[in-house]
Amino acid sequence: xxxxxxxxxxxxxxxxxIRTFEMSTRKLRSEGKIPGGFGMYTGExxxxxxVCAHLRNDDYITSxxxxxxxxxxxxxxxxxxxxxxxxKITGFNKGKAGPWHLADLEIGLLGAxxxxxxxxxxxxxxxxxxxxxxKNGVAVCFFGEGASNQGxxxxxxxxxxxxxxxxIFVCENSSPEVQVSLGHTLNFPQVSxxxxxxxxxxxxxxxxxxxxxxxxxxxxxxxxxxxxxxxGEGPSLIECKTYQYEGPFSGEDAAEKxxxxxxxxxxxxxxxxxxxxxxxxxxxxxxxxxxxxxAVSEAVDFALTSTDPPIEEAYSDVxxx
Amino acid sequence: xxxxxxxxGEALNEALKEEMRNDARILVMGExxxxxxxxxxxxLFEEFGRDRVRDTPIxxxxxxxxxxxxxxxxxxxVVELMLVDFSLVAMDQILNQAAKTQYMxxxxxxxxxxxxxxxxxGTSSGSTHSETLYSLFAHMPGLKVIVxxxxxxxxxLLVASLRDENPKVFFEHRLLYRMRGxxxxxxxxxxxxxxxxxxxxxDITVVATGMMVHRxxxxxxxxxxxxxxxxxxxxxxxxxxxxxxILSSIEKTSRLIIVDEDYYNCSFSSEVAALxxxxxxxxxxxxxxxxxxxxxPIPYNPKLEKHILPDAxxxxxxxxxxxx
Numbered sequence: 271x272x273x274x275x276x277x278x279x280x281x282x283x284x285x286x287x288i289r290t291f292e293m294s295t296r297k298l299r300s301e302g303k304i305p306g307g308f309g310m311y312t313g314e315x316x317x318x319x320x321v322c323a324h325l326r327n328d329d330y331i332t333s334x335x336x337x338x339x340x341x342x343x344x345x346x347x348x349x350x351x352x353x354x355x356x357x358k359i360t361g362f363n364k365g366k367a368g369p370w371h372l373a374d375l376e377i378g379l380l381g382a383x384x385x386x387x388x389x390x391x392x393x394x395x396x397x398x399x400x401x402x403x404x405k406n407g408v409a410v411c412f413f414g415e416g417a418s419n420q421g422x423x424x425x426x427x428x429x430x431x432x433x434x435x436x437x438i439f440v441c442e443n444s445s446p447e448v449q450v451s452l453g454h455t456l457n458f459p460q461v462s463x464x465x466x467x468x469x470x471x472x473x474x475x476x477x478x479x480x481x482x483x484x485x486x487x488x489x490x491x492x493x494x495x496x497x498x499x500x501x502g503e504g505p506s507l508i509e510c511k512t513y514q515y516e517g518p519f520s521g522e523d524a525a526e527k528x529x530x531x532x533x534x535x536x537x538x539x540x541x542x543x544x545x546x547x548x549x550x551x552x553x554x555x556x557x558x559x560x561x562x563x564x565a566v567s568e569a570v571d572f573a574l575t576s577t578d579p580p581i582e583e584a585y586s587d588v589x590x591x
Numbered sequence: 592x593x594x595x596x597x598x599x600g601e602a603l604n605e606a607l608k609e610e611m612r613n614d615a616r617i618l619v620m621g622e623x624x625x626x627x628x629x630x631x632x633x634x635l636f637e638e639f640g641r642d643r644v645r646d647t648p649i650x651x652x653x654x655x656x657x658x659x660x661x662x663x664x665x666x667x668x669v670v671e672l673m674l675v676d677f678s679l680v681a682m683d684q685i686l687n688q689a690a691k692t693q694y695m696x697x698x699x700x701x702x703x704x705x706x707x708x709x710x711x712x713g714t715s716s717g718s719t720h721s722e723t724l725y726s727l728f729a730h731m732p733g734l735k736v737i738v739x740x741x742x743x744x745x746x747x748l749l750v751a752s753l754r755d756e757n758p759k760v761f762f763e764h765r766l767l768y769r770m771r772g773x774x775x776x777x778x779x780x781x782x783x784x785x786x787x788x789x790x791x792x793x794d795i796t797v798v799a800t801g802m803m804v805h806r807x808x809x810x811x812x813x814x815x816x817x818x819x820x821x822x823x824x825x826x827x828x829x830x831x832x833x834x835x836x837i838l839s840s841i842e843k844t845s846r847l848i849i850v851d852e853d854y855y856n857c858s859f860s861s862e863v864a865a866l867x868x869x870x871x872x873x874x875x876x877x878x879x880x881x882x883x884x885x886x887x888p889i890p891y892n893p894k895l896e897k898h899i900l901p902d903a904x905x906x907x908x909x910x911x912x913x914x915x
Contacts, residue, residue, distance in 0.1 A: 456623070583895060
């Protein structure tokens, strides 16, 4: 599949923006400037970038415990995003949501979610609304391999299928080789199948497993699934096998781990690909990295100079009147 | 008698190990329960194997319900809910299948299921990772609700809970796990439904649970200098509730403050206030006061979160107003 140069630059920019943004949150967290915890998306950037490159502003997504990739890729204002993570009044949700719950309806981001498997039913509702609106809008729900077992997701797959909803299930399988949950190797496997995509068959929807660290593959596969949804042909399930960055690496095998990671790193893989094939130049890539670095620095400054919400905010918004 | 200190987490761990050695029907299920990172379940997998210590997928309805079914046919499952907020995913299994079945079936079955729920605010974890919610379970007929506040009680109450043949939810405050306290080497049991008068006093009865017991004790300490004497009562279990101990304390002090980390509406605090109104009315010389998390979800921002939680200063100012 040939991808236009402008799209290539966009894919790269999104991946770099996610990486840069997250690296800065790691730093802020180590400095105690982010009050709460959240899961990292580093290493999975190709998925959010490759999926969201097909989405319009009126398409919706739901995110997970690793929300930064999806939020950035869907077009979040970096300043408001960073401010929300830091708990500031200038954040999307006045500092009341934080990284696990933040949302921005203006850009179709229905929210990260504190409950594993909590998002997909909401995405189905957004898909239904888009379907009824009749403008070919879709919704995408992101979820991990752990969440893929939740009743909410299995039930939503069935509902989306029987209603032919324009909904794409994107499973980010970040422990494809060993079954790990929160860094712990489980004493029973949590997933009953090798490829989660086979579960699509149970609900009469296409299911595909792809290399989630290959942004070209993600882009291409999602184009088909999203086109299908826009045409009213119903939901799809795409499983993206992916690897999280666990570094910085230490110990005797640090160099080996680093090398292994570099081979998987979706950004390095993209760079190698486009440079080898002369689709993009080094200076074009460099320019994007510098621009994103600056944008993220501005977002950090904005968040750190913003204030906490006033105490009255503790009591507002329970009801809207 | 030997003196020995354990953390809250270690005390629970010891109770589980001892009871699992005594009773082969006990098995432990939940998310990451075979992990050694967590004090309460540490070493269980190594000692008892994976037949009895089972990591579950993140599927609360399925693994809680599996616990209910296993209990119905003779096992004694201990099901861990990594956070009480996640129990909401499994509400049918907890409130319909576990709570009602013994009664509904006319006593034909026993459901000796123990759900361990980690709860509590104070870590800036946001609205779905910070709640207390024990009132929700206490509302439903058929569930016992246990809320220990210190290592000694944690162990004794867990042993009693593991020997109890009914469905119950055992609440462990996430910020109490590292609290250390005396736990004797000798085995002991603290019966469910027996309150602890943590500190005797004469002016105001303060009923508090879990982490709030410590907030009440802080307030009591500071109020000593101001010549206000608090009697702090930890009911230890919300269901069954030791109403007798609470009422006799009100009879002595004539004033009541309830300190409750759960929400304000239709809650443990309202229950105790109603008890005082119903059965302790003639003892009271002042209005009953409730210091609770107000009826708002827990906000992420740490200043807002701190603001809404009950603390010693709120107890102190309320006590001073009551004594005017």
